[in-house]
Amino acid sequence: MTTPAGPTAAPMTWKTRGDLAAAGRSATGLLLVSPDGDSIVPGDPAGAAGAFTAALEAAGVGPADRVVVALSGDGELAGPQWAHAAAQVGRAAASVGPRGRLRLHRALESLGATTLVTTPTGAMDLLARLHLEFLLDPLDLGLRNIVLTGEIASRRTMAHLASEFESRVTEVYSSPFTAAPLGWRSSETEPLTLSGPGAVRLASLEKDELLAPPYSEGLAELVVVDGETVLRTGQVARVAPGEAVPAPEHTVGDHVLVRGVWLSLPRIRRALGRVDGVSGWELGISRQGTLDSAVLTVTFNRESLVRNPMWKSRIQQSLKALTPITIAVEVSQEVAGAAESGTAVAATGTVRDARGHHLGADRTAVAP
Numbered sequence: 001m002t003t004p005a006g007p008t009a010a011p012m013t014w015k016t017r018g019d020l021a022a023a024g025r026s027a028t029g030l031l032l033v034s035p036d037g038d039s040i041v042p043g044d045p046a047g048a049a050g051a052f053t054a055a056l057e058a059a060g061v062g063p064a065d066r067v068v069v070a071l072s073g074d075g076e077l078a079g080p081q082w083a084h085a086a087a088q089v090g091r092a093a094a095s096v097g098p099r100g101r102l103r104l105h106r107a108l109e110s111l112g113a114t115t116l117v118t119t120p121t122g123a124m125d126l127l128a129r130l131h132l133e134f135l136l137d138p139l140d141l142g143l144r145n146i147v148l149t150g151e152i153a154s155r156r157t158m159a160h161l162a163s164e165f166e167s168r169v170t171e172v173y174s175s176p177f178t179a180a181p182l183g184w185r186s187s188e189t190e191p192l193t194l195s196g197p198g199a200v201r202l203a204s205l206e207k208d209e210l211l212a213p214p215y216s217e218g219l220a221e222l223v224v225v226d227g228e229t230v231l232r233t234g235q236v237a238r239v240a241p242g243e244a245v246p247a248p249e250h251t252v253g254d255h256v257l258v259r260g261v262w263l264s265l266p267r268i269r270r271a272l273g274r275v276d277g278v279s280g281w282e283l284g285i286s287r288q289g290t291l292d293s294a295v296l297t298v299t300f301n302r303e304s305l306v307r308n309p310m311w312k313s314r315i316q317q318s319l320k321a322l323t324p325i326t327i328a329v330e331v332s333q334e335v336a337g338a339a340e341s342g343t344a345v346a347a348t349g350t351v352r353d354a355r356g357h358h359l360g361a362d363r364t365a366v367a368p
Contacts (some may be wrong), residue, residue, distance in 0.1 A: 014208040016232045017255050017262060020177070032178050034074055035324045038264050039273075041177045045081055048180040051195040052078075052085035055181035058193065059147045059170035062113050065090035068113040070122060072098035072177075073260025073324075078130070078179035080323045082117050090115065098122075101129040107139055109303030115145040116261055120153035122169070123161055125290040127233060131274060139172075143167045149181070150260040151172045152235075153359055158188050173247055175224060176233050176262060182224070183245070189245030201225055203232065205252065205363045213243035218368050219359075222248055234262070236359060236366075245355050252359045252366060256351060259292045261325050265333040265361060269349055271318040272298070277305045278315075279337030283327075295312055301337035 017039055024031070024040040032043040048134040061067060067086035071079045079095035083287045086093035089206055102124060108116065116123070123146055131354045143165050148158070149359045162169045172184045173192055183192035194200055202211040202220040210230070211220055220239050224231045235248035250290050255262040265283070272278045279301040285294050298315055305311045319327045351358055358364045 011228070012208070012210075013229045014077055014232065015229060016253055016265065017176070017234055018253075018264070020231075029030060032077055033302070034077075035261060036264060036267070036322060038076075038262065038267070039177055043178065045334045048081065050305065051087060051199075052081050052179045052210060053089055055170075055172045055184050055234060056082075056086055056089045056115075057121075057333050058184050059115070059172070060145050061086060061147075061331040062170045063089075063091060065114045065145065066112050067093040067115040067117065068104075068108055068111055069093065069095040070098065070104050070107075071095075071118060071260075072122065073119070073150055074176065074262060075119065075174065075179045075260050078174065081180070086115070086117070095355050101126050102134070105130070105134065105136075108143075113141070116145065116323075117147040117149065118144055119150045119158050120148045121151055121259070121287070121291050123148060124154075124157060125143065125166055127161065128290050138165045141165070144246060145170070147172055150179070151292075152251070152257065152355075153188070154355075155188065171247065173222075176225070176235065176257075177231060183247075185247060188247075192244045194245060198270040201230075202237070202239065202245060204356050205236070205366050207364075215242060217241055217251075219366060221363070249357075251357050252361075252363050254361050255295065256283070256285065256353070256358050258294050258325050262326060263294075263323055265349070265351065267322050268296070268319070271322060272315065272349070273312070275315060277302050277311065282347065282352055284352045284354065285358070288354075292355070294325060295330055296327050297330045297332055299332040299334065301330065301335060303335050306331055306333060328352065 020039045033040050054129040067090050069079050069082040083093040114275055130138050146161055146167045146169045158169045170186055172181045174181050181195055185192055185196040201223050204224045218238055218239055222233045222235045234251050234253040236252050237246040237248045237252040251257050254265045277300045280299040282297045300306055316329050330365035
């Protein structure tokens with residue numbers, strides 16, 4: 001367990017990602033909206049500019065560098081800010097957004113890029129395709145720096161990329177709400193170097209309580225403190241004794257991070273609850289190759305629905321309306337639950353994360 005902080009000067013308001021959409025109707029000014037509309041927060045490009053610049057400089061980007069930003073998922077919100085900061089720090093920069101790896105390769109070559117800002121799985125997928133599909137040598141790209149952000153990287157990703165590209169690899173921990181950099185590290189064995197004092201704090205999973213260093217060993221959630229409001233990021237770190245804030249290795253709560261996008265479990269539950277005949281579901285997430293994949297296995301309460309293509313298609317369309325992530329749908333061959341005439345069965349569901357990332361929806365039930 002980590003050490004609790006002392007009494008605060010004023011009561012703190014604690015919020016999770018699920019609480020942020022409600023502020024959309026009353027919020028004013030520039031707003032940052034997640035792809036699914038579940039997170040709405042004020043945007044402050046001028047205030048965050050220094051954090052992007054500091055992260056790039058920490059990654060080794062200098063006046064001679066040409067930077068390509070290729071971010072997907074929630075991180076795409078910050079693509080233009082990464083590019084703007086890179087244009088100030090380096091010689092040239094462009095945000096090309098998510099695209100196929102062949103088109104990304106062409107963009108890197110066309111722009112003479114020396115630095116790539118992308119997600120961990122995006123970088124690994126590019127590397128795999130260079131080897132297996134394009135039969136190209138990664139060294140021919142001439143990348144000096146690779147900046148990873150927006151996802152929880154698989155183990156040894158940083159070292160592997162550094163070896164294959166002969167590049168300096170930096171992982172940047174970005175806010176899951178604004179995608180602005182909050183800290184960085186140059187190897188997976190290092191803690192985060194924070195972009196500013198108090199940029200990220202640690203909090204107890206068991207109760208709404210900020211923790212204070214020196215920390216003892218245990219699990220803690222990374223939080224962002226904004227005035228008297230504490231935003232739980234849903235990201236959990238394994239804390240070592242001391243005063244350092246580590247990078248997150250897990251997620252917790254009613255949102256799951258898949259391919260850089262926060263997927264709302266309550267929205268899936270509500271959508272399936274409106275489909276007559278659904279008695280249960282399991283969301284399976286894996287990273288068997290280089291990218292995350294998600295499969296929703298649905299259980300029906302009537303035999304007649306198991307092989308009904310219209311019902312499966314209806315569920316697929318419901319998921320497309322919820323999230324930009326592609327979620328495959330499978331139907332369990334077993335029937336469970338009693339049929340209810342005229343009403344949809346309230347669907348209950350579980351998450352099976354083969355990546356080992358998601359610890360559960362209930363923070364207080366997570367074992368230390």
